[in-house]
Amino acid sequence: MQVKLASSYGFCFGVKRAIKIAESYENSATMGPLIHNQNEIDRLKNNFNVGLYNNLEEVKKDDTVIIRTHGIPKDDLKNLKKNKAAKVINATCPFVTTPQQIVKKMSKENYSILIFGDSTHPEVKGVKSYGEDQEDVHVVMSVKDLNNIKFKHDKIATVAQTTKKKEVYLEIVNALILKNKEVRVFNTICDATFENQDAARDLSKEVDVMIVIGGKNSSNTKQLQAICLENCPDSYLIENSKELNSNWFKNKKICGITAGASTPDWIIQEVVNQVEKI
Ligand code: F3S
Incomplete structure (x- = not known):
C-alpha cells in the first residue's frame, strides 16, 4: 500500500x-x-x-x-x-487562556457572553467559568440554539471554542448582529486545527482510503474525520495501529494518513509502518 x-x-x-x-x-x-x-x-x-x-x-x-x-x-x-x-x-494552552480572559474582561464590562462551543467540553466549561454572571454566559452549538437564549444586556461579546469551524461561527455572528445593538466578536478559533484540516481536506481528495489517527473523544480528531468523509467515504478513525483492519484496504492503492492535534509522532509512525506492509 x-x-x-x-x-x-x-x-x-x-x-x-x-x-x-x-x-x-x-x-x-x-x-x-x-x-x-x-x-x-x-x-x-x-x-x-x-x-x-x-x-x-x-x-x-x-x-x-x-x-x-x-x-x-x-x-x-x-x-x-x-x-x-x-x-x-x-x-x-495560551490560545485557551485568551478566551478565558476575554470572557472575564467583557463580562466585567457588562456584556452578555455567548460562547460558540460544546457545553460539555472541558475547554468550554473552563472558559464559561470566567464570566462574572454565570446566568448571562450562554453556550450554543449552532445558530438554532440562539432562539432559546435571553441575554440580560443588549451588548454581546462572543468567543468560540478553539476547535470550532469558522463558517458556523460566522452564521452565529450574523444572526446576533441582526438582533442586537452591539456585538463584539473575538476570533478565538485556533489556526493549528485548520492547518491540519486544510491538509486533510486536500489529501482526502486524492487517495482511496483515509486513516485519521487520534483520540475518539477528541473533538478536533472527530472533525478531521468528518472533513475526510466529505471527499473519501472510506475514512476511518483509529487510536493506534492495533485498530487497523486489513479489509479497509482491499482493492485500494493509495492510503492517506493524518492525525489529530493530540496524536504523538510515535503512534503515527507505527500506523504508517503497519499500513505500508499491507
Ligand atoms: Fe492550543 Fe490550538 Fe492546540 S488551542 S492546544 S494550539 S489546537
Missing part, C-alpha cells in the same frame, strides 16, 4: 508545550487528562510518573498539579491553590 501523509498533521503547539511541561515535573499529576490522547498519557505515566486526578477531592495537600491544555474552571483553580496548597503548574 502506498502511503501519503498530510502536509500538516499531529501535535499542535499547545500540546507540544504541555507535554514538555509535564515531562519536566516528574512525580506530579495532571488535573483531568493533560491532552485527549490516552496513549500519550500512559507514556507520561510510565516514563515520568505523571499521574492523573479526575477531581479535586483526589488531590492531596502540597501535591504538584499540572493544569491540562484545555484549562479548568476558575473556582477549581482557586481551590487547588488555596484549600489544597498545591503547587500549580499551568499547562493551559
